[in-house]
Amino acid sequence: MGRIKSLTKYEFLRHPTYPYIVLAIVIVALGYINPLLYDVLEIDFPVVLDGDNSRSILDTLNLYTFVYLGKTLYRVLTTEIFRPWLLLVISAIYALTIARDMKREHLRFIFSLPIDRWEYITVKILISTLFIWIVYYISTAFILYLRFGYTSFTLLLPLSLARYFIVVSAVSIATALITGSDIATVISGFIGFIALEAVFVTVFAGNELYNLSIQIEPYRVLGLVDEVLAIEDELIRNFLLGMEPDIVSTAITVNNLHIIYSILSSLTILAIGIYIFMRRDID
Amino acid sequence: MSLKGLAYIKGLRKSFGRVEALKGIDLTIYNGVTGLIGPNGAGKTTLVNIMTGLIKRDSGEVTLFGYDPWYDSKEVRSRLGLLLEDMEIPPRFTARRFIKFLSEIYNTDIEYLYKLIEYFELEGALDREIATYSAGMVKRIMLVYAFANTEAELVILDEPSANLDVGGRLRTISFIKRVKRERNIFVSSHLLPELEEICDYIVLINNGEIIDSNKLTDFYREVRFSEYIVSTSDDDSFKELLDSLSNIDSYRIEGGRIFVKANDPNRAMSEIVELATQHNIKVYQFKPSEDILTRLFRERIYSGEDKIPN
Numbered sequence: 001m002g003r004i005k006s007l008t009k010y011e012f013l014r015h016p017t018y019p020y021i022v023l024a025i026v027i028v029a030l031g032y033i034n035p036l037l038y039d040v041l042e043i044d045f046p047v048v049l050d051g052d053n054s055r056s057i058l059d060t061l062n063l064y065t066f067v068y069l070g071k072t073l074y075r076v077l078t079t080e081i082f083r084p085w086l087l088l089v090i091s092a093i094y095a096l097t098i099a100r101d102m103k104r105e106h107l108r109f110i111f112s113l114p115i116d117r118w119e120y121i122t123v124k125i126l127i128s129t130l131f132i133w134i135v136y137y138i139s140t141a142f143i144l145y146l147r148f149g150y151t152s153f154t155l156l157l158p159l160s161l162a163r164y165f166i167v168v169s170a171v172s173i174a175t176a177l178i179t180g181s182d183i184a185t186v187i188s189g190f191i192g193f194i195a196l197e198a199v200f201v202t203v204f205a206g207n208e209l210y211n212l213s214i215q216i217e218p219y220r221v222l223g224l225v226d227e228v229l230a231i232e233d234e235l236i237r238n239f240l241l242g243m244e245p246d247i248v249s250t251a252i253t254v255n256n257l258h259i260i261y262s263i264l265s266s267l268t269i270l271a272i273g274i275y276i277f278m279r280r281d282i283d
Numbered sequence: 284m285s286l287k288g289l290a291y292i293k294g295l296r297k298s299f300g301r302v303e304a305l306k307g308i309d310l311t312i313y314n315g316v317t318g319l320i321g322p323n324g325a326g327k328t329t330l331v332n333i334m335t336g337l338i339k340r341d342s343g344e345v346t347l348f349g350y351d352p353w354y355d356s357k358e359v360r361s362r363l364g365l366l367l368e369d370m371e372i373p374p375r376f377t378a379r380r381f382i383k384f385l386s387e388i389y390n391t392d393i394e395y396l397y398k399l400i401e402y403f404e405l406e407g408a409l410d411r412e413i414a415t416y417s418a419g420m421v422k423r424i425m426l427v428y429a430f431a432n433t434e435a436e437l438v439i440l441d442e443p444s445a446n447l448d449v450g451g452r453l454r455t456i457s458f459i460k461r462v463k464r465e466r467n468i469f470v471s472s473h474l475l476p477e478l479e480e481i482c483d484y485i486v487l488i489n490n491g492e493i494i495d496s497n498k499l500t501d502f503y504r505e506v507r508f509s510e511y512i513v514s515t516s517d518d519d520s521f522k523e524l525l526d527s528l529s530n531i532d533s534y535r536i537e538g539g540r541i542f543v544k545a546n547d548p549n550r551a552m553s554e555i556v557e558l559a560t561q562h563n564i565k566v567y568q569f570k571p572s573e574d575i576l577t578r579l580f581r582e583r584i585y586s587g588e589d590k591i592p593n
Contacts, residue, residue: 002390108370
């Protein structure tokens with residue numbers, strides 16, 4: 001156990017921090033300058049914050065609030081049309097950071113120690129995940145503070161971004177594990193992720209959800225952000241106002257399923273990455 | 284010293300794409316100091332990498348201390364001390380922090396590590412980041428690392444003297460000589476005279492095959508030198524007499540020194556001493572013009588004189 005503790009401390013101390021700082025600045029800047037900010041937040045937030053229905057953010061365990069908060073924050077961070085590209089760029093930065101950190105010479109040192117690959121991967125994933133989680137937490141909290149002066153945050157806040165967070169972490173770590181430092185593999189990792197997600201949606205999504213996705217996706221693909229937002233907003237607003245529970249619950253389910261598909265896809269990619277790393281020559 | 288094998292290798296093969304790096308080698312590594320020699324690209328580093336579990340063999344058997352280095356890598360490495368090629372000692376660590384880390388990982392007494400630091404003359408740089416070290420200092424901290432595991436049953440050193448100045452090399456050789464009674468060492472190096480000083484066994488590898496493997500003392504019996512250096516009290520006068528020697532095949536003068544070739548060195552030496560004495564010249568030296576491992580290298584790897592000129 002002392003060995004693992006030493007390894008963890010060692011990896012933590014040598015983990016690069018500057019790319020995370022850059023990442024945080026990018027996220028905050030995007031959140032701050034996003035043209036959708038006022039459209040989305042100024043209208044909707046009061047409903048959440050101090051509506052008569054008492055769904056305050058402090059009521060953080062409320063799943064619906066989380067869904068709403070997650071969607072809102074996410075829109076702050078990205079416009080829908082740029083979502084995949086932004087994710088790709090962020091992940092590429094992140095993956096290259098990890099890959100650079102896991103360069104051959106370092107691995108040759110680590111695996112000259114009495115440490116096996118499983119132990120190293122576990123430590124590495126935990127540390128990388130912790131770092132990016134902190135970045136997400138601080139950045140999103142900072143955006144909310146900048147725009148709304150909102151200062152009460154719970155540890156659960158970034159969980160509202162769990163889907164994107166897990167995708168970025170898992171796919172990035174996986175691609176880093178596979179190669180070392182190849183940008184092409186990072187992109188391949190994401191193509192694999194998107195393909196897997198598509199498979200999961202196609203195989204598992206029910207008719208109703210599928211129809212709903214079909215209703216939204218063409219707008220998304222065509223870059224018609226307003227239309228996408230209008231549909232999604234309507235669904236969420238309806239829910240928040242306690243109207244049309246069927247549609248709202250469907251929307252929530254769609255969202256949850258998308259989260260599940262994303263997580264499944266990214267974890268599958270991660271599993272592939274780990275499998276390859278376990279068999280990879282470090283020569 | 285008993286002939287107990289530490290590592291057994293049988294039919295080991297490894298390819299990288301189309302390049303066959305190891306072509307089914309068999310090797311036993313015994314207690315003592317074993318030197319691995321061979322030209323660049325012979326397969327030395329691949330062999331070391333497989334023995335340490337860094338790369339996976341394609342086929343064959345490898346066991347160290349009864350464990351498979353790929354599948355039981357942790358067990359194997361906990362019994363190894365390692366200095367590997369292209370291994371990065373954490374550059375942002377100071378030496379002090381690094382040896383603290385090593386003492387935690389190997390559960391080694393920190394005082395012993397401080398003594399190693401002192402031996403390799405790094406005590407003045409204890410609180411400097413390793414990134415600021417010269418290449419020689421980095422190699423010395425790597426040597427500290429290699430010998431940090433006091434439980435190591437085998438220390439593997441890949442080019443331990445590279446980047447070291449003369450003082451550093453002498454110190455390293457002296458250290459290995461000092462610890463060789465307690466430690467088993469497997470060392471890969473191009474510095475053949477140094478290996479000759481420290482090794483009990485020599486393994487020659489070329490083109491992914493073990494060319495020869497034997498005790499160094501056996502090689503002394505087997506290897507035939509063909510050229511000798513003669514050093515006398517009056518080389519200039521003695522050079523004039525060389526033509527009269529019948530037991531030498533040829534001679535050459537290079538850098539003021541006398542080199543003679545002889546198939547029967549005993550008869551040649553006797554004749555040289557006799558001739559020199561007749562002319563009141565003292566013979567100080569009659570010794571092979573190269574060390575045994577260089578000769579061995581020339582004989583077994585390059586098949587004689589032609590490919591590598593004297």
